[in-house]
Amino acid sequence: MGVRGMYDQELSRLKDDIFSMGEAVVEAFQEALHLLKHRDKEKMNEMVSRDATINKRELEIHDRATLMIARQQPVATDLRTTIVALKISSDLERVGDLAVDMVKATMRLNEEDYQIEIHELESMADVAVKMLNEALTAYQKQDLMRAQHIALLDDKVDKKYAQYIKELFTSSDKNNIGQATQLAFIGRYIERIADYATNLAEWIVYERNGKHFDLN
Template identity: 50%
Template sequence: MLRSSFHQHLENVKDQISHLGKEVLTQFDQAIHAFEHSDLDVIKKVISYDEQINKYELEINNEVFQLIARQQPVATDLRSLIVAMKIAGDLERVGDLTVDMAKVSKRIDAESYLEKKHELLTMALDARKMLEESLVSFQTKNLIVAQKMAAFDDKVDAQFGQFIKGLFQNETSEHGAEQLTQLAFIARYIERIADYATNVAEWVIYESNGEHFDLN
């Protein structure tokens, strides 16, 4: 009875993480939209919703702490709880980065540097796909999908490096340099989101076999 109850609570925790993942994906979608369209209403929405994302993570952590205290799990059960906390933390940090994206989007001239913005939007959609796929790997325990994150992360890293390398080549004005600096911030936030998506995949692999593989 106790073990059955534990596994039911563990499934509830995993459902909470799936819900948090969906909310964070929505935040990222809105941050991408806000950046592309300089949509102040969406920017405000992303910033204000961060408190709810933090609350979801706290609820997951509290549930895990209670399960550890009451059930004293060992071996694979304890590993699953540790993974739950780690993934919740990584998702919360993605939420923070979407807020950073939204805040910086307010300072970017919507009509300037359209080509650079297009590069960033392509990079953002790739990172978004990574996050979505890593959540699928968690929900389905699909290690093949999780392992693919290494190649995806390399792609985003290459995009980031190429973007930064070409960013300041032709700009001389003070205003232009400031705008490009803001675009560099956006690029860094997207690259970090891809890293956290990779982290989620690493935790999926760790939960399955107890070994930590560095996919970054």
């Protein structure tokens, strides 16, 4: 073990925990998509209450990172790793919240059959899921190329979102305006999730080379 072996271990454990929190968040997002298609009320309630565990993990990561700053006084890469851990865990927690918002919007659709096509929404969400997974892998492997690629995927999501909203407005009428509104919200949440995935990529770049890049 090197001079700061214990500290290195703590840093690597912090990163592992963020990765695993990220996996839980991606799972929550995928579940929200599944529930959008197969509207199971019981499972929706379960999913909403499960968000508390993600929030708790974020706070645990914050407490540990704070303690590491106080006790180890990290500098340079160590400092950036710790700061990025704080930022990424917060962004992941927000993604978890948005997945819950999606489920709540789905709940407001009641049992109504879809009168508006949700295929575009699903395809947009697929890209967002890919972005999150890519961001987590880039974080774990410190892969800057992968992180920068995420920005391209975000452009794709933004285009799909703009297209979807346009279609919603043209295909909705007074009979389905309530459903269209909730779907517009869901579209917006997915678009925001993709933005958070891009934020993650920006933090990964910062952690690696200490420079801020706006990938959005």
